Amino acid sequence: TFHEPLHGDLMLYAVSAREWLLGRGLYSDLFDVKPPGIFWAYAGAQALFGYTRLSVFALNAGCAVLTLLAVFCAGRLKSGRLRTGLWAGLFWTLISGDMNLWANQPNTEAFINLFAAAGFFILLGRKAGEDLSTAGAVALGALFAAASFFKQNSLAIFHPFSFQMDAVPP
Numbered sequence: 001t002f003h004e005p006l007h008g009d010l011m012l013y014a015v016s017a018r019e020w021l022l023g024r025g026l027y028s029d030l031f032d033v034k035p036p037g038i039f040w041a042y043a044g045a046q047a048l049f050g051y052t053r054l055s056v057f058a059l060n061a062g063c064a065v066l067t068l069l070a071v072f073c074a075g076r077l078k079s080g081r082l083r084t085g086l087w088a089g090l091f092w093t094l095i096s097g098d099m100n101l102w103a104n105q106p107n108t109e110a111f112i113n114l115f116a117a118a119g120f121f122i123l124l125g126r127k128a129g130e131d132l133s134t135a136g137a138v139a140l141g142a143l144f145a146a147a148s149f150f151k152q153n154s155l156a157i158f159h160p161f162s163f164q165m166d167a168v169p170p
Helices: 008-021 037-049 053-079 082-096 108-124 134-148 154-163
Strands: none
Touching: 008 037, 008 053, 037 053, 037 108, 053 082, 053 108, 082 108, 108 134, 108 154, 134 154
C-alpha cells in the first residue's frame, strides 16, 4: 500500500515530527496533544529516510513485521507447535491489513498493538500460578510504559490484562 493515500492523522504526525526535527517544540505551536511516542517514531523514520512517503512506509512495514513476529512467537510458545504460530500470524495479518479500517497504516494503535503483542508473549512464557521473573516483569513494564507514550489510555487496557493470565489454561 505504498501509494495509498495517507490518513490525516499520519500526515499530522509526519509534519509535527518534521517541524520538531527542525527545532520547533512539541506542544508549543504544533497542534496535536498526543503523548510524544508517535512523534518520536516519525522523527526517527524521517531521520533515516527523509521527509518522504518512504519514512511512513518504513514505519508501517517495520511495525507490522515486528508485531507479526511477536504474534507468531506467542502462538508457537503457547502450543509448542510451529503450525499454531503460523495460524496466529496469518490471522493477525488478515486483520491488521484491513484497508477499510486503515489498520494497515502506522497510527498510534499500530504501535500499541506491537507492545501489547510483545507483552502477551512475555505473559504466555510463564506457567499458570507462577510469578514473572524480575527480567520478565521489567520487560513487561517497559512495554506497557512504551505503549503509554503513544496513548495514555493504553495503561488502562493493559492493567487488567496482566493480572488475568492465570485464567488461561496451560
